[in-house]
Amino acid sequence: MKKRIGQLKNFAKKMKQELFVIYLSYKDDRTPWYAKAFAICVVAYAFSPIDLIPDFIPVLGYLDDLILVPLGISLALKLIPPQVIKEKRQIAGELKKVSKRKNWFIGILFIFIWILVAVWVGNMVIAILN
Template sequence: MEQQNTLTKLKNYARKLKQNLFVLYLSYKDNRVPWFAKLVAICVVAYAFSPIDLIPDFIPIIGYLDDLIIVPLGISLALKLIPAYIIEENKEKAAEIRKNGKPKNWFAAVLFILIWLLLALWIGKLIYGIVQS
């Protein structure tokens, strides 16, 4: 029971953090944001808005790792790197964008497909090399 309660708290915390994705989306376009904060924000937003996960959800346990740990950690890091006044300015704009729905990032989706294809190719070559030995 306690483990389920902890998991529920973790999911709620992750959901709350994910509401800041639109703030990050607006912030990385702001010229006042330092380049390293922009880089982190772009990576987090691209991954979160991608229609395809790097780690598919159907893989037991680690499939939800990105949704519960990786994305929230990335959001937290990006929010700490961006000046607070910029985040506050973008919160109202972000609420409007959130009402219109989540945008899709097809570039990130294609990138993840390429990563999985290269991984499959590498594993195939590895297996082929073992079989040939």
């Protein structure tokens, strides 16, 4: 069971990475207009809170996320020229490394801000009680 969950997590990470590659490819001038149109629809649908089948419907609600999004991603990747995909995968990999460092920095910054707010609120409460 843990192996299956690990496989699903890896698949989800790969799909997220491929979605970013499609987005980057959409901006490239070498990508044909029909591939751009399809790519932006796939990216928009993947990030849209609105689904064809709402998520609150048992089982069917998640089927569109599990079937339509990966199907759209694979079709979009086939429509985009291979050299563009290869180049954008490299760029996406480099951006991923940079974003991990930024995520840590932003996380630490938010923790610091929350600590400052907690100290400020604590000082206000102490001042009111005195």
